[in-house]
Amino acid sequence: MILAKIIGNVVSTVKAPGYESRKILIVQPVDPAGTAIGISFLAVDTVQAGPGDIVLVLEEGGSARLILDEPETFTIKAVIAGIVDHISV
Numbered sequence: 730m731i732l733a734k735i736i737g738n739v740v741s742t743v744k745a746p747g748y749e750s751r752k753i754l755i756v757q758p759v760d761p762a763g764t765a766i767g768i769s770f771l772a773v774d775t776v777q778a779g780p781g782d783i784v785l786v787l788e789e790g791g792s793a794r795l796i797l798d799e800p801e802t803f804t805i806k807a808v809i810a811g812i813v814d815h816i817s818v
Contacts, residue, residue, distance in 0.1 A: 731786040732813070733758045735778050736769060747805075754778060754809065756786055761816050772807035783813040 733756035741753070752774040758767040763783070770788075778784050788807045 730810070731756075731758050731788055732761065732816075733772075733784055733786050734763070734765075735780050735782045735784060735809075737780060739771060748773075756784065756807070756809070759783065761818050770807060772809050773805060774809045776809055776812050778809050778812050783816070784809045785811040785813060 735754050736757045737755040739753040739755060744751070753771055754774050755769055756772045757765050757769040760766055772786050772788075776784070786807050787810050
């Protein structure tokens with residue numbers, strides 16, 4: 730799992746099969762203090778997250794398809810699995 734911050738939305742008029750009804754967001758990995766680390770990437774939203782939210786992202790296709798409850802009919806790299814309310818270190 731990756732801790733990340735939502736930094737934007739992706740708008741697409743045409744999507745590959747399996748993505749038509751999915752919201753795609755831009756996520757930036759962060760450390761527990763909220764400092765950006767690494768490079769941003771795209772993830773499919775399953776929890777109605779929005780810009781500014783801190784989220785947990787799964788970056789493994791098999792787990793992503795299980796969360797989406799989709800058979801292996803399409804490929805997916807990352808899915809947002811939860812919104813973080815609070816971080817304690």
